[in-house]
Amino acid sequence: GAVVSQHPSRVICKSGTSVKIECRSLDFQATTMFWYRQFPKQSLMLMATSNEGSKATYEQGVEKDKFLINHASLTLSTLTVTSAHPEDSSFYICSAHHAGEGRVEQYFGPGTRLTVT
Amino acid sequence: EDKVVQSPLSLVVHEGDTVTLNCSYEVTNFRSLLWYKQEKKAPTFLFMLTSSGIEKKSGRLSSILDKKELFSILNITATQTGDSAIYLCAVGNNRLAFGKGNQVVVIP
Secondary structure (H helix, E strand, O other), rough: OOOEEEEOOEEEEOOOOOOOEEEEEEEOOOEEEEEEEEOOOOOEEEEEEEEEOOOEOOOOOOOOOOOEEEEEOOOOOEEEOOOOOOHHHHEEEEEEEEEEEEEEEEEEEOEEEEOOO | OOOEEEEEEEEEEEEOOEEEEEEEEOOOOEEEEEEEEEOOOOOEEOOOOOOOOOOOEEOEEEEEEEEEOOEEEEEEEEOOOOEEEEEEHHHHOOOOOEOOOOEEEEEE
């Protein structure tokens, strides 16, 4: 299957700092990538849809100035958590949309565990 | 608003048992239904279903979709402890709506 990488896998930062998370599709081009967050024992919550070459589409209740998304190329999307606070501590997962031969699939990155102290 | 409901939310079975997980949905823009398995990290892809009545199989796992009644079933036969995980159902087009997951615990 298609491979999606995320970096870093784990990050601890101080309150007020910014953290950048990278999501890469390694063996396919992804015009669309998605960013999710997941709290313990809860399901994935879609934060935003990242489209290559255009602005991201944010879900209701997600602050776009706080969670900056840049989809600079067909294989890379970045999520920057600005001025992080302890309540931003969560598991952030990206997925890349891989369409081909009539199939539509999403493949997930391994996730980034963010802890804000 | 898109809705994906999974049941049961959690269950405990013994090794060798068969497990049936349900996913029902109401979405505005259906193209596919996907099943994922999530252990400690991010979900791993299991199946994608787009047509009714066609069973997809992978080893001891199988899944089927009913687009008329708007649900899917994921079956796991002869369960093993390695099947312990959360099974996520997601529905939609590009943009997926996820259910809360079925937490499965398989005890020896």
